[in-house]
Amino acid sequence: MRPLPDSEPATPDVRSPTRYLLHLAARTPAALALGVLYGIGCMLAQALVPVAIGRAVDEGLVARDTAALWVWGGTVLGLGVLQAVTSILRDRCALTASLAANYRTVRSVTRHAAALGSSMSRRVSAGEALSVGAMDATRIGRALEILAHGAGALVAVCAVAAVMLSTSWQLGLIVLVGVPLMAWAVGAVIRPLYGRQESLREEQSALTSQAVDIVGGLRVLRGLGGEEVAAARYRARSQEVRRSAVRVARLESLLGAIQELLPGLLMVLVVWAGARLVVADRISVGQLVVFYAYAVFLTTPLRLLTVTANRFTRAHVAAGRVVRLLSLAPDPGPRPASGRGAPPVPPARGAESGGTGAVPPGAPGDLTDPETGLRVRAGLLTAVVCADPDAAPAIADRLGGYTSPAAHYAGTALGALPRDEVRRRILVGDHDAHLFSGTLRDTLAPAHMSRDGDAPLLAALRTASADDIAASLPAGLDEPFVQGGREFSGGQRQRLRLARALLADPEVLILVEPTNAVDAHTESRIATRLATARHGRTTAVFTTSPALLRVADHVVHIVAGRVHAQGTHTELLAEHDYRSLVLRGATAP
Structure with a gap:
């Protein structure tokens, strides 16, 4: 089977939603063109079947001509075979275009999200990014998929209209006016139904989230005596969802009645008017059969045209969301590494276009932040x-090369270095780092470390005082857990994140509040083991924990965005502001 898409995607056109959709269409011209061609052939073959049946009735049955009956019967069979073959080929081409557009959108969004990096969470919510990469990409793909069906439906409607009006303008007018009116009536119910269905899905999602929160926090709720309150709120919300479901069911029932009643009324009208024309000898019996069949047939292409318009409307809205995300410019920072055969991707998180810059010397150097004057010594x-807690993540991002102004490593600005080189040498680990679903071993240990066995992983777990977590699991390191590690407590997740960062063993490790969710005894063990494990390695820890500050070789106090004082923890305790910040009323050692 041929892989999809066929080649690396070109830089997407994000000047407007329409241009983005045209860009995706231009990437699969053969599939779209052939799909439209096969779609037209399929619908025309289906539209010509009533004509062949009518001729078989008039020239074969009424005229009692066996040869003519065989000829027109064979024609119906041939049209059926043609319809089946073109339908398969149409769907194959349409699915190719749909999957290619979907995959290209997902890949562009994923790569750009990686390019935005830490700045993405400050500019777009995780839920919106996930919606763009999943739901919106699917809607765009489905729009390109329906294009072949819609083109065939449009041509079929035009062909049927020409046949009917040329045969009997009275019956043709009844059918051509009645079918659109019927489609309009159905659409008048579908539009509010769709809105209520969307609202119901949102309410059901919110109810499910509330149930998950209640179950996850049941122990806390019982401890606070809030179990009944939470249950009452859930019951009230569930009743709201039930009422919304009833409203949706009412519209669905009305839609079903309309879909049964209106086609029946149209059939009665066509048969009544057609019978009168047959009696008046103005049309033949076979032509009446043709009109009856077309009254039924036209509902299909008209419905396809409605679905096509609806899907392209949704796709245009979805493309607008994709374009807004892809138009977000990364913060200036390290330049992406380039090379032959590298895919044309947007600059990575904190990247700007340009050359690769100079690689720092092999020996580790100091990491400095010009904005604050902070120097992390090799x-x-x-x-x-940091006197301001919000300043710590911002400074850490600059030291990691994710935001501007760029920090300097070994005397070279991170913005002038290849992105891959910066990421290999400098790792920023914060308390929001994600834990992926899978086994404990898979989520903590990168694949390239498997050749070293479990010894490095076990050592990292011990340093992070997380070895008890692995020991408590039934399958140990092979125990699977859900995405985000929700079954673990906050302190356990924090220790697992720290173990993963230590296992990477970067040249420079930057940690942001790595122990603020653990108890004092565990924090003391982590501090001692961290100092031992990272001895001789460049490490920066943003913290106000006395346990970590005591084992630090050097302490820097930042006030109002600038280095205020530096020295050892014992030396800085002489300052009132530092002492009140880190000890919080405790007695100095």
Whole structure:
């Protein structure tokens, strides 16, 4: 089977939603063109079947001509075979175009999300990004898929209208006016039904989330005596969902009645008017059969045209969301590495287009932040105490090369270095780092570490004081857990994140509040083991924990966005502001 898409995607056109859709269509011209061609052939073959049946009735049955009956019967069979073959080929081409557009959109969104990096969470919510990469990409793909069906339906409607009006303008007018009116009536019910269905899905999703939250926090709710309150709120919300479901069911019932009643009324009208024309000898019996069949047939292409318009409307809205996301420019930072055969991707998180820059020397150097004056000395454990808690993640992002102004490593600006080189040497681990679903081993240990066995992983778990977590699981390191590690407590997840960062063993490790969710005894063990494990390696820890500050080789106090004081923890305790911040009323050692 041929892989999809056929080649690496070109840089998407994000000037407008329409241009983006045209860009995707231009990437699969053969599939779209052949799909439209096969779609027209399929619908025309289906539209000509009533004509062949009518001729068989007039020239074969009425005239009692066996040869003519065989000829027109064979024609019906041939049209059926043609319809089946073109239908298969149409759906194959349409699915090719749909999957290619869907995959290209997902790949563009995923790569751009990686390019935005840490700046993405400050500019677009995770839910919106996930919706764009999943739901909107699917809607765009489905629009290209329906194009072949819609083109065939449009040609079929035009062909049927020409046949009917040329045979009997009275019956043709009844059918051509009655079918659109019937489609309009159905559409008048579908539009509010769709809105209520969307609202019901949102309410059901919110109810499910509430149930998950209640179950997850049941122990806390019982401890606070809030179990009954939470249950009452859930009952009230579930009743709202039930009422919404009843409203949707009412519209669905009305839609079903309309879909049964209106076609029946149209059939009665066509048969009544056609019978009168047959009696008046103005049309033949076979032509009456043709009109009856077309009254039934036209509902299919008209419905396809309605679905096509609806899907393209949704696709245009979805493309607008995709374009807005892809139009977000990354913060300036490290330049992406280039090379022959590299795919044309947007600049990575904190990247700007341009050359690869200079690679820093092999020996580790100091990491400095020009904005604050902070210097993380090579080979030392540096603790950074920020008077403003919100300043710590921002400084860490700059030191990691994710945001501007760029920090300097070994005297070279990170913005002038290849992105891959920066990511290989410098790792920023914060308390929001994601834990992926899978086994404990898979989510903590990268694939390339498997050749070293479990020894590095076990050592990292011990340093992070997380070895008890693995020991408590029935399958140990092979125990699977859900995405995000929701079955673990906050402190357990924090220790697992720390173990994963330590296992990567980067040249420079930057940690943001790695122990603020654990108890004092565990924090003390982590501090001692961290200092031992990272001895001789450049490490920066943003923290106000006295346990971590005591083991640090160097402590920097940042106030109002600038380095205020630096030295050892014991030396800085002489300052009132530092002492009140890190000890919080405790007695100094």
